[in-house]
Amino acid sequence: MTHIPEKVGVLGGGRMGAGIAHAFVISGAAVTIVERDEQSAQAARERIVADLGKSLERGKIDGELGEWEKKFRVSTSYADFAECQLVIEAVPEAWDLKVSALTAVEAELADHAWLASNTSSLSIDGLAAELKHPERFLGLHFFNPVPASKLVEVVKSQVMSDELRSLAPRWVEGLGKTPVVVNDAPGFASSRLGVAIALEAIRMVEEGVASPEDIDNAMVLGYKFPIGPLALTDVVGLDVRLGIAEYLESKLGERFAPPQLMRDMVARGELGRKSGKGFYDYS
Incomplete structure (x- = not known):
């Protein structure tokens, strides 16, 4: 019960x-x-x-x-x-x-x-x-x-x-x-895995591998994610995920180092849905 x-x-x-x-x-x-x-x-x-x-x-x-x-x-x-x-x-x-x-x-x-x-x-x-x-x-x-x-x-x-x-x-x-x-462990299970995927997706945007839309579609259609990692980052907030990434980097090492693109977007106030713009435009 x-x-x-x-x-x-x-x-x-x-x-x-x-x-x-x-x-x-x-x-x-x-x-x-x-x-x-x-x-x-x-x-x-x-x-x-x-x-x-x-x-x-x-x-x-x-x-x-x-x-x-x-x-x-x-x-x-x-x-x-x-x-x-x-x-x-x-x-x-x-x-x-x-x-x-x-x-x-x-x-x-x-x-x-x-x-x-x-x-x-x-x-x-x-x-x-x-x-x-x-x-x-x-x-x-x-x-x-x-x-x-x-x-x-x-x-x-x-x-x-x-x-x-x-x-x-x-x-x-x-x-x-x-x-x-x-x-208890840094990032527990969900944040540790979720942020790892999101950071790699952001690096791919930074390196010009593909557009945010195509990266997200690859995960939604190919891996059955309900929402792509970049769209989800917009929902959570880039500032929130940046803070988590910095914490995980301090505990688990450089594989969780935030990409420069992420830092730049946060500095510009491009935080995702709550600010009207992130990897996607919500205005």
């Missing part, structure tokens, strides 16, 4: 955080999202309402949008996590920011509550070492866009409790998604 916690918190209401909140809301949880200020909180609310609207249009959930909106709240106070049984951190992929966010959340949690990070590459063991209760912490790596993705990477630490090892995959199944359980 699958189940999810009744009360769930999400720190960060950006695209990933809003998607995670949406997943728990439509699965029956009462969700609290905390953002850094009122403007960001309002933007988070609008993202989640938009996702709920799409779920209603597609028949994935029933009822009225107004009723679904009552199942979540957006706040600017960490103290509102106090009643949550699970809180998932979804702030940008920067070590110091992750540590400060996680320690601030942990200070508000009840003794029985669990804490997770949505990091796509940073060390779960390293983050756990910064916490007072590392045995109650794990990685839950969701994929973008969360509503459409069927995968969640469950990342174990060396010190997590046996109870948490048992519960986490069942939470993922309770969301209607598939858990992939991995030990």
Whole structure:
């Protein structure tokens, strides 16, 4: 039997955080999202309402949008996590920011509550070492866009409790998604492989081997990828993938060194879908 916690918190209401909140809301949880200020909180609310609207249009959930909106709240106070049984951190992929966010959340949690990070590459063991209760912490790596993705990477630490090892995959199944359980390692399984393919595709563009369209079509049509590596990089964000690549290079060596083309595009603000231009034009 699958189940999810009744009360769930999400720190960060950006695209990933809003998607995670949406997943728990439509699965029956009462969700609290905390953002850094009122403007960001309002933007988070609008993202989640938009996702709920799409779920209603597609028949994935029933009822009225107004009723679904009552199942979540957006706040600017960490103290509102106090009643949550699970809180998932979804702030940008920067070590110091992750540590400060996680320690601030942990200070508000009840003794029985669990804490997770949505990091796509940073060390779960390293983050756990910064916490007072590392045995109650794990990685839950969701994929973008969360509503459409069927995968969640469950990342174990060396010190997590046996109870948490048992519960986490069942939470993922309770969301209607598939858990992939991995030990802590740089980039885990998904980011390590996904970024390796993306970096090589970017090098091929840089070297003039083929156009982004043809490289992506080769992988979609030849290898049955649902989306090409360059189009996916645009979805994830070139800045996000650059940060992951730099981290993996520092841990695993020069095979993860970001191509100069990637650095140049980020410097020009060509970040992908969110900026209107990346390897493709979205304007």
